[in-house]
Amino acid sequence: MIEILTVARPAPTVFDGTANTVAVVVLLLEFGMLRASLFGAQVRLYAAQSVAVSVLAGVVAVGRGVPELFILAALSLLLKAVIVPLVMMGQLRDSRAEIAGSGSLGVASEVIISILVAAFGFFAVGALGIHSEVLPAAALSLSMAVVLVSFVLMILRRDVISQAIGFFSLENGVSMASLVIAAGLPLILEVAFLFDLLVAVVVFGVLIRVQSDRTKSFSTVALDRLRG
Amino acid sequence: MSAVLICVFFLPFAMTLLSLVLPRRVTEMATIVVGVVTFVLAVTLMPSVTHGVVTAPFLRVDALSEIFLLATAFLYPVTAIYTIGYFARERSVIARDGADAIPQFRRYSRLFYVGFNAFAWSMICAPIVNGLALLWIAIEITTVVSALLVAIDRTEGATEAAWKYVLIASCGLGIGLLATIILYYAGSTVLGESYDLGLASMLRSAGELPAVPVQLAFGLAVIGYGTKVGLFPVHTWLPDAHSEAPTPISALLSGALLATSFYAILRYYQIAVGALGPAFPQNTLLIFGVLSLLLAALYLFAQRNIKRMLAYSSVEHMGILAIGVSFGAPIAFAGVLLHVLAHAAAKGTAFMGAGTMVHKFGTKEMSGMRGAIRALPFSGPIFLVAIFTLGALPPFGMFRSEFQIVSGGVASGHGVVGAVLLVLLSTAFLGLMIATTRVLFEPGTGAMLPASEPSYWMVVPTLIGVVALLVLGVHPPDTLVDLLTRGAAELTGASS
Numbered sequence: 001m002i003e004i005l006t007v008a009r010p011a012p013t014v015f016d017g018t019a020n021t022v023a024v025v026v027l028l029l030e031f032g033m034l035r036a037s038l039f040g041a042q043v044r045l046y047a048a049q050s051v052a053v054s055v056l057a058g059v060v061a062v063g064r065g066v067p068e069l070f071i072l073a074a075l076s077l078l079l080k081a082v083i084v085p086l087v088m089m090g091q092l093r094d095s096r097a098e099i100a101g102s103g104s105l106g107v108a109s110e111v112i113i114s115i116l117v118a119a120f121g122f123f124a125v126g127a128l129g130i131h132s133e134v135l136p137a138a139a140l141s142l143s144m145a146v147v148l149v150s151f152v153l154m155i156l157r158r159d160v161i162s163q164a165i166g167f168f169s170l171e172n173g174v175s176m177a178s179l180v181i182a183a184g185l186p187l188i189l190e191v192a193f194l195f196d197l198l199v200a201v202v203v204f205g206v207l208i209r210v211q212s213d214r215t216k217s218f219s220t221v222a223l224d225r226l227r228g
Numbered sequence: 229m230s231a232v233l234i235c236v237f238f239l240p241f242a243m244t245l246l247s248l249v250l251p252r253r254v255t256e257m258a259t260i261v262v263g264v265v266t267f268v269l270a271v272t273l274m275p276s277v278t279h280g281v282v283t284a285p286f287l288r289v290d291a292l293s294e295i296f297l298l299a300t301a302f303l304y305p306v307t308a309i310y311t312i313g314y315f316a317r318e319r320s321v322i323a324r325d326g327a328d329a330i331p332q333f334r335r336y337s338r339l340f341y342v343g344f345n346a347f348a349w350s351m352i353c354a355p356i357v358n359g360l361a362l363l364w365i366a367i368e369i370t371t372v373v374s375a376l377l378v379a380i381d382r383t384e385g386a387t388e389a390a391w392k393y394v395l396i397a398s399c400g401l402g403i404g405l406l407a408t409i410i411l412y413y414a415g416s417t418v419l420g421e422s423y424d425l426g427l428a429s430m431l432r433s434a435g436e437l438p439a440v441p442v443q444l445a446f447g448l449a450v451i452g453y454g455t456k457v458g459l460f461p462v463h464t465w466l467p468d469a470h471s472e473a474p475t476p477i478s479a480l481l482s483g484a485l486l487a488t489s490f491y492a493i494l495r496y497y498q499i500a501v502g503a504l505g506p507a508f509p510q511n512t513l514l515i516f517g518v519l520s521l522l523l524a525a526l527y528l529f530a531q532r533n534i535k536r537m538l539a540y541s542s543v544e545h546m547g548i549l550a551i552g553v554s555f556g557a558p559i560a561f562a563g564v565l566l567h568v569l570a571h572a573a574a575k576g577t578a579f580m581g582a583g584t585m586v587h588k589f590g591t592k593e594m595s596g597m598r599g600a601i602r603a604l605p606f607s608g609p610i611f612l613v614a615i616f617t618l619g620a621l622p623p624f625g626m627f628r629s630e631f632q633i634v635s636g637g638v639a640s641g642h643g644v645v646g647a648v649l650l651v652l653l654s655t656a657f658l659g660l661m662i663a664t665t666r667v668l669f670e671p672g673t674g675a676m677l678p679a680s681e682p683s684y685w686m687v688v689p690t691l692i693g694v695v696a697l698l699v700l701g702v703h704p705p706d707t708l709v710d711l712l713t714r715g716a717a718e719l720t721g722a723s724s
Binding site: 147163178204220225 | 369375376382387389390398402405406420422424440444
């Protein structure tokens, strides 16, 4: 019986299912960031999302037999799920400021807007007819939804932590897209991208630090002096 | 020539590391020397790239890259000279405040020079690296380094500007990365699953790439890299960052960084024209260009801060570049490339002149600056010349470049756009001239100040800029003309 099932449901379907599930998890974690009220929670959500993206890289490595992606998965796990969160937490260890209530809309409205935006991204990319040998095209649509929701996060949350995490998660969305359509990208370039991200994280950390030292809060509401 | 190229790559990087350890005085002079040597090396590459491509591992320079390399390599030593004068005032403040401030200033100047050299290095890397992925990495490095430099003064305005800049520009580059990956996908259908996005192979195979992904990648690249170029409507970080950064950094941001990002768009343009034909890429650039120019021309009238005014003038000139490319005529391409060089010299000079006025009057607000032509016997007239240049008055380089762009537009049947371009350019010039005339000639605060320059280190680089503009306008060297012609041919697709 089991043998029949295995024959009737060949491996790629299981692979597709796993890949799509992980991609959906990445998107759901992005939604979670819309309502996080402590900066620690925001950073942990990002770490969890990075784990999911790294797992996806691992899934592709196993399912498609691309050994280079194992290295990428390991590096991405180390950097994005461990080092980046540690750098962020380290920069802000002694800060007592909160990020609760920094949304310019209520959480419910933010989620509804995000669902609309995510649906737009999902179907718009689906309609382009971009096919990949490596992953089901739905994963590409999902990664576009992640990118768009990260923009919603950056636009609607008025605190530096959510905006920074929004940018990092945008990068997670792009990483996911690159797994679907650019899995063959040479490892050296992938590593360079990751290194670049690390530099960006340090700079974001420094600027957040400067900002919070100056205003004793993470809010960006007061950043309205320069205009016109 | 490969050795020269490798030196161009490594010298500013080595200087970045050296500025971590060398004493300040030595760093100041060494930065100028490295800047001059880098510029000379970049110039020696010119004859080779007019006949072919110079390559080294991971590096590749053709005529198009060379022009953008020259723009940065010119501003690097020039702004380094200016920095000495810029810091002279800081030192006088310290002398007044006493010895407590000395270690603080040492730390500040060390940070500044490390950042300054790293910034110049990353902008020199962008046009000479081989491949769209490496190009993205170089431009991302320019962003993070320059964001720290914008914040270095730690004032309220600087912190705000740096945050907006790093967030908006990083998001733009996130979109740019998406463009890179989608183009990689397009290329993988022709070049195989694993390749390195090298420019030569991408340009060669552009004609066989699938249309939809290239279209998507080009659109995303224009928005993504356009954020760093300062194209409407993603220009919003630009006036803030340019006005709050220390003046030498403002000059580099405006003269070199914007152009470097425009170089990225040009590379996508080349590939998109090969894959899709000229209509889609040219129309996209035309829309962004006209809107940027329109916005800048109108905003120039409303500016009160002198550095913000020059920042909007940069938006204007980036709009001109985009429109020039959209004309698609070889003479317009040559004009665009000359405009990149002329804008680097003119805007660098204008920002440095404005910085000197800010020093002299102690404010960035133009309402506090009056009678500057009397108070600053050299910088005042030079600033006036720089503004004339930005308005494309003859005999300076920008007159020649804009003349070529407009005649290219008329020749290629874009007469209406050419006319709109001229109207908007004149509007922008009017805005600039009104403000400049009031600052320089209206009697006021300047009459109470002694007629003297804060430092001649701040005058020399602006003079160099004016001389460069005269050379570009009156009689550009033959090698440069050949280079521009070759660059235009590369953009037309004739040389590939």
